[in-house]
Amino acid sequence: MAIRLIATDLDGTTVRSDHRTISPRTRAAFAAARDAGIAVVAISGRQPYSIGALVAGTALEGPIIGSNGAVGVDLRDRSLLFEEMIEVDAQRALAERLVDAFPGVRIVSVRDGGNTYVGQYGYVGQRDPGAEHTLWAVDYLEASLDEVLAAPSLKLVISDPEVTPDQLLEVSRSWGIPGVHPTISGAPFLEVAREGVSKASALARLAHGLGIDPGEAVAFGDNTNDVEMLEWAGLGVAMGNATGPALAAADEVTLDNDADGVAVVIERLLG
Known part of the structure; x- marks a missing residue:
């Protein structure tokens, strides 16, 4: 598949089980994807201020999506890209x-x-x-x-x-x-x-703005809040530590978050 977008959950996926760090190998994989012209996006249930602290100094330090798809922020200038509010x-x-x-x-x-x-x-x-x-x-x-x-x-x-x-x-x-x-x-x-807001809806918004088709997207996740995103992407990848709903929604399963499962897949796709 032609890859133009990689979207990744953080906790339980890209971030180690300490909920604070991203391994050097995973950082390098995202940098290589970015250098290859692929858009890379962090997407989390966390809020932008917290996502920003986790991805600082990595290739993910750009447009990010927080609150399970309800808010988008560009970390480079902290500008608000969109908000979806519950009435x-x-x-x-x-x-x-x-x-x-x-x-x-x-x-x-x-x-x-x-x-x-x-x-x-x-x-x-x-x-x-x-x-x-x-x-x-x-x-x-x-x-x-x-x-x-x-x-x-x-x-x-x-x-x-x-x-x-x-x-x-x-x-x-x-x-x-x-x-x-x-x-x-x-x-x-x-x-x-x-209602209607999920990581998938936010990625669809972002992809549309970039002229990217879902079939050109890869998504990584590990939990229930990732299900819609894993189903939306052309390639949905669940972590080895993923919950049942995420595993059922995914196209393939990689290693767990402490074994650089995200990096393993990106390296293979960049091959």
Whole structure:
């Protein structure tokens, strides 16, 4: 296949299991792809400030996609490329059902291009993923649930210490609430985007702007939030450590993220 675009998830895929580093071999593979004229893009559930810290100094330091496809930023000048927001009525409808079903649920709204978190009082867990390594400062505000849901969100982060993300995903998807798209990424919470928004929808937007067909794209991923992207790309590659849904969606499986599985495939394709 003629390759013009390589898109890669970060945690569990390109980044080692320490969630902080990209191996020299994988860095070199992306640099070689870029030098060959192939567009390379990092795409993650993380927010742009956190993605930027992970890919700094690599060939991925350009246009990136965060929040599971809801936001695009060009790291070279920090310009906002696009945002896809969940409407207030839709997020309220989902939140009300979840709170009724799971009284221990607490919710965080991600806004402002991924630079502001508005978290419900009592939220327990890592409030701003990747905050230990950030490319720029972000804000975290505590508020009542009504205030959390009062403005549109790029993403809702939903957790309950007594309920697994898989349980939250199964229940929230079974309701079929219009306007929202729940998913999980391996993090200890449910992640919700606007209906129709996924890594695939964001890549389709980017590819269209570059005149690239899905058949000319390769995508790497390891979890449920990568499924649509793996199905969209001409070649969807799941990691050896991938979950069942990602494995089922992929065209092939490579080595795991700690064994440079992404680099192995890129090297072969550049052959």
